[in-house]
Amino acid sequence: MRFADCFDPVGRVHGLPTFPWRLAPDGLATRRQLRALGLRPGGQDIAGQVLRPRRRRGPLTAFLYRIDRAKPVRPMTEARAAALAKANAARRNCPVCRRDAGYVIPASLGACVPCADSDSSRAA
DSSP states (O other): OOGGGGOBSSOTTTSSOEEETTOOOTTEEOHHHHHHTTEEOTTOOOOEEEEEOOSSSOOEEEEEEESTTOEEOOOOOHHHHHHHHHHHHHHHBOTTTOOBOSSOOOTTTSSOHHHHHHHHHHHO
8 A cells, every 4th residue: 555545535435534644634533632632532433533553454544533522531530540450459469379460461471470480491
């Protein structure tokens, strides 16, 4: 895919108005850009997309949303903060030794580093 293939403002080729990377028109933003503005898409339909050509794999795609239809981000409530803290604590607890590792346990290890090291030394 070439740079010129990424420019389709009407949406004939890709079905959505498509723009090259970093060349989206004013008034449209990605989710990340909306979040930086304190906004969220708020259930609106996708207004377009930006494509960045890549050589080996398919293009990188980011969907665009209208800024004027975006809604403010919902405020963090005490209940949401408590639920988030509980979920993060569960990611830090080692299933083998049942202790708080003090860091998020990597899914590739499945246990804290000391437990994973002791399991690998037993297997060898």
